[in-house]
Amino acid sequence: MSCMKPISLLGHERSITQIKYNREGDLLFSSAKDTSPTVWYSINGERLGTFDGHGGAVWCIDVNWDSTKVLTGAADSLCKLWDTQTGKELANFENGSAVRTCGFSFSGHDVMYSTDKTMGRSCEVLFFDTRDQSQLENNSPYMKITAPDSKVTSATWSNLDKELISGHDNGALCLWDLKTGSMVEEIMEHTKGVNDIQLNKTGQLFVTACKDSTSKLFNATTLEHLKTYKTDRPVNSAAISPLYDHEAMDVTTTSSRIGKFETKFFHMIFEEEFARFKGHFGPINSVAFHPDGKSCSTGGEDGFVKINYFDSQYFEFDFEV
Numbered sequence: 197m198s199c200m201k202p203i204s205l206l207g208h209e210r211s212i213t214q215i216k217y218n219r220e221g222d223l224l225f226s227s228a229k230d231t232s233p234t235v236w237y238s239i240n241g242e243r244l245g246t247f248d249g250h251g252g253a254v255w256c257i258d259v260n261w262d263s264t265k266v267l268t269g270a271a272d273s274l275c276k277l278w279d280t281q282t283g284k285e286l287a288n289f290e291n292g293s294a295v296r297t298c299g300f301s302f303s304g305h306d307v308m309y310s311t312d313k314t315m316g317r318s319c320e321v322l323f324f325d326t327r328d329q330s331q332l333e334n335n336s337p338y339m340k341i342t343a344p345d346s347k348v349t350s351a352t353w354s355n356l357d358k359e360l361i362s363g364h365d366n367g368a369l370c371l372w373d374l375k376t377g378s379m380v381e382e383i384m385e386h387t388k389g390v391n392d393i394q395l396n397k398t399g400q401l402f403v404t405a406c407k408d409s410t411s412k413l414f415n416a417t418t419l420e421h422l423k424t425y426k427t428d429r430p431v432n433s434a435a436i437s438p439l440y441d442h443e444a445m446d447v448t449t450t451s452s453r454i455g456k457f458e459t460k461f462f463h464m465i466f467e468e469e470f471a472r473f474k475g476h477f478g479p480i481n482s483v484a485f486h487p488d489g490k491s492c493s494t495g496g497e498d499g500f501v502k503i504n505y506f507d508s509q510y511f512e513f514d515f516e517v
Contacts, residue, residue: 202475202502203240203503204500204502205224205226205236205241205243206499207226207232207246208226208228208230208232208499208501210228210229210499211228211478211497212226212227212481212495212496212499212501213228213253213254213255213481213482213495214226214256214257214481214482215257215484215493215495215501216257216258216259216484217484217485217486217487217493218259218263219261219263219487220263221486221488222237222238222239223236223238223259223263223280224236224238224484224493224503225258226257226495227255227256227257231250231252231253231270233254233268234247235247235280238486238491238493238503245283247276247278247283248283249276249288250268250272250274250276251274252271252272253270254269254270254271255270255294255295255297256268256295256297256298256309259280260304261303264304265277265278265286265326266280267299267300267307268298269295269296269309270294272294273292273294274289274291275289275291275295275298276289277326286326289309289322289324289335291311291322292317293311293312293314293315295309295310295311295312296310296311296312296348297349297351299351301357302353302357302399305325306323306324306325306326308323308324308351308353309321310322310347310351312347313347318342318343318344319344319346319347319348320340321340321348321351321360321362322337322341325338339374340377341360341372341377343362343370346364346365346366346368347364348362348363348364349364349365349389349390350362350363350392351363351393352393352395352402354371354399354402354417355417356399357374358373358375359371359372359373359374361416361419362393363389363391363393363404364390365389365390366389367384367385367388367390368382368383368384368390369384369393369404370382381418383421385421386410386412387408388406388407388430389406390404390405390406390407391405391406391430391433392404392405392432392433392434394435394484395416397436400415400416400417401413401415401416401422402416402436403435404434405433407431408430409428409430409431410424410425410426411424411425411427411462423464423465423467425467425469427460432479432480432481432482433480433481433482433483435483435485436485437485438485439485439490440489457474457476457496458474459472459473459474459475459483459492459494460472470513471510473504475494475502476494476497476498477496478497479496479497480494480495482494483495490505491503491504491505491506492504
C-alpha cells in the first residue's frame with residue numbers, strides 16, 4: 197500500500213513523544229522532548245500555537261471532547277491544564293516525580309495523570325475534577341491510586357469514566373474501579389513494558405504496544421486477550437482504525453538499521469500484516485488515526501509529525517478470506 201506524499205509538520209526541536217487528534221479531527225496536538233506542546237491544523241499542517249510553561253521534556257498530551265482544554269505532563273514533575281484557544285495556563289499540578297501519562301475523562305470534566313516510581317516514591321495515578329476550583333488551586337486530588345510494584349507507562353479512561361485501564365513497565369495490564377479506587381483485574385499478557393494503550397472508536401476494545409515486539413487486542417471491559425500482532429522489533433505505539441474495524445495499525449520502530457522505521461498495518465481478525473509505509477528518519481514514537489479514518493499521523497524521533505493521507509488502494513483493499 198502506498199500513501200500520498202505526507203504533510204510534514206516541523207515545529208519541534210526534539211523528538212516527538214505523543215500526538216493526539218481532537219474529536220472532530222481538525223486539530224492535531226503534539227508533545228515532544230522540547231518544552232513546547234503544539235497545536236496544528238490537520239488539514240494543512242499550519243502551526244496554530246504552543247503551550248509554553250514546562251521546564252522539561254513533555255511526555256504526554258490530551259485534549260477534551262469539545263477542544264476547550266488541553267492537558268500536558270512533563271519531566272519537570274508538572275501536569276498542566278491549558279485553555280486551548282488562548283494558550284493560558286488554567287491549573288498547575290506539582291508532583292515529586294515526572295508525569296508519564298495523562299488524559300481527560302469521557303465527560304471532559306475530570307483529568308488523571310500518573311507519576312513515575314523514582315527516588316523512593318511509589319508510582320501514583322491522581323484524579324482531579326476541573327470544575328472544582330479548590331482542587332485545582334490546592335493541588336488536592338479527589339482520588340489517588342498507588343501502584344507500588346511497577347510504574348504506569350500508559351493509561352486510559354474506560355467504561356464511561358467508571359474504570360481506568362493502565363499499562364505498566366513490567367508488562368502488566370490493570371483494570372481499576374474508579375468508584376472505590378481498587379484494582380478489579382490484573383493480567384500479564386506482555387513480558388516487557390507497555391508503551392501505549394489506545395481504545396477503538398466505541399471504547400469496547402483497546403490495543404497495546406509493547407517492548408516485547410507484540411501488539412495485542414483486548415476487551416476493554418474484561419481485559420480478555422483477543423488477538424496478537426507479532427513483529428521483529430519493539431512496538432512503540434498502536435491504534436485501531438475508526439473506519440475499518442477489521443484493521444489495526446501497528447508502529448514497530450525501534451531499530452538502528454536503515455529502513456526499519458516503518459508504520460505497519462495488520463488485519464485485526466487474521467493477525468496478518470498487509471501493508472506498511474516509511475517516512476521518518478528515526479524511530480516512530482506515536483501514531484494516531486484521524487477520526488474519519490482517511491488518514492493517520494505519526495510522530496518520530498526525528499522531531500517531525502507527518503500526516504499521511506491514504507490513497508485509493510487503501511479504501512479498495514479487500515482482505516481475501
